[in-house]
Amino acid sequence: MREYLLVFLVAAAATYLLTVIAREIALRTGAVAQVRDRDVHAEPVPYLGGLAMLGGLVAAYVVAHQLPFLSRSQPFVFHDARIVLIAGAMICAIGTLDDLFELDALTKLGGQVLAAGFLILNGIQYILFPLPGGGQFSLDPAQGALLTAFIVVGTVNAVNMVDGLDGLATGVVGIGSLAFFAFCYQLTNLNNASLASTGALLSAMLGGACVGFLPHNINPARVFMGDSGSMLIGLVLSASAITLTGQYTGDDLSHGAMGSPASLAPTLLPLALPITLLVVPIADLVLAVIRRTRAGRSPFAPDKQHLHHRLLEIGHSQRRAVLIMWMWAALVAGTTVVVSLYTGPLMWTVVGLATGLTVALTFVLPVVHRPHLAVHDEA
Numbered sequence: 194m195r196e197y198l199l200v201f202l203v204a205a206a207a208t209y210l211l212t213v214i215a216r217e218i219a220l221r222t223g224a225v226a227q228v229r230d231r232d233v234h235a236e237p238v239p240y241l242g243g244l245a246m247l248g249g250l251v252a253a254y255v256v257a258h259q260l261p262f263l264s265r266s267q268p269f270v271f272h273d274a275r276i277v278l279i280a281g282a283m284i285c286a287i288g289t290l291d292d293l294f295e296l297d298a299l300t301k302l303g304g305q306v307l308a309a310g311f312l313i314l315n316g317i318q319y320i321l322f323p324l325p326g327g328g329q330f331s332l333d334p335a336q337g338a339l340l341t342a343f344i345v346v347g348t349v350n351a352v353n354m355v356d357g358l359d360g361l362a363t364g365v366v367g368i369g370s371l372a373f374f375a376f377c378y379q380l381t382n383l384n385n386a387s388l389a390s391t392g393a394l395l396s397a398m399l400g401g402a403c404v405g406f407l408p409h410n411i412n413p414a415r416v417f418m419g420d421s422g423s424m425l426i427g428l429v430l431s432a433s434a435i436t437l438t439g440q441y442t443g444d445d446l447s448h449g450a451m452g453s454p455a456s457l458a459p460t461l462l463p464l465a466l467p468i469t470l471l472v473v474p475i476a477d478l479v480l481a482v483i484r485r486t487r488a489g490r491s492p493f494a495p496d497k498q499h500l501h502h503r504l505l506e507i508g509h510s511q512r513r514a515v516l517i518m519w520m521w522a523a524l525v526a527g528t529t530v531v532v533s534l535y536t537g538p539l540m541w542t543v544v545g546l547a548t549g550l551t552v553a554l555t556f557v558l559p560v561v562h563r564p565h566l567a568v569h570d571e572a
Contacts, residue, residue: 194388196260197374197397203256204401208249212409215245216416224292226417238414240292242406243421247285249402250278250429257394266389273391274398276315277432281425284308284349288421302346305424309345312432313338319438345431352427353420354477359412361515365522366426367403370396372526373433379534395433399426412511504555520551 219225219239226238257263258271287304290296312318318341321331332340356362377393403426409416418426504514528544 196262197393200253200257201397201401204249204253204398205405207252208245208402208405209408211245211248212242212406212416215241222293238417240417240419241289241421242410242416242418243285243288243425246402246406246418246422247282247425249405250398253398253401254278263389266387270389270391270394273317273436274394276312276317277395277429280308280311281429283311284428285421285425288419288424292419292421305346305349306342308428309342313341317432317435319435321438341435345428348431349424349427353423356423358511358515359414360407360410361518362423363403363407363410363418364515364519366430367400368519368522369526370399370430372530374400376530376533377437391436392433395429399429517555520554524548524551
């Protein structure tokens, strides 16, 4: 655990420092987000935060390779992590070009598919799913490749879609990555398997990169991650879940909490994780596609009707709207992981209380603060 914590801190520190450099590069190259009708920021903000996040991931990887415990792990741990970082660099490059020159949607989609294809060609794909009590369900290579490409591209676009408020996508993905780290670490711990896994390593690195970038990105943001960052962290998040399916068999993960027989969690969570951790942005993505298609517009046409825009409309401030969506992300991610690993009345009580608190803060706070906001707006 201490080595994972160090990896997390290295990623955070490197990203925090490199963001200053990335911001300067963005200003010098003109990679700046101008104010548009659908935007909520009031003045131009530089892009290219993704370059700093990529630098933080690479720095954490290099340090992890030198640590006593992680350096003695199975060769596939660092091999798979390296492949994911290379694919991340590829998609970050596509995003950087978009930040600079505003690529069309089809070109960006092609870059996303290319990065996903690189993962698949190098063995990062859904291969098998451990079954409860031992055994495994294996996928045909073609089926695994198609499923992998769908999950990776879908997650990348979901993160890109939710990147509409300062700090929103950074926090959502950071929460998701830390939740998955807890799942990977505790699942292997409960089954007496090796605690060194690619999923745990990548999620610790990604969580650190998000935490390091957040001070620069929280409202009022001094720099945006841009497509270079949103596509990068979306790919790393989905790939970290995918790596888990090929590194453990059903016999390796045959027990759940307290030594009880394993549930379907090891089977389903690597497939469902990118969806469950990003259920809010994915729901936003689906609703946006339906809304635009019904209106006779392109599914990629921008508008100002996303979930975060609705939160602003009902009375939340920008910071509070971001906090609310962080809470929903934490609720979904935390519930998924806890229910996957533990059972009992205490667990369900905690989940129920967290759900009630999140719902109350979402819909009651705007009512409580509405008079104050109205006076402020009139002034």
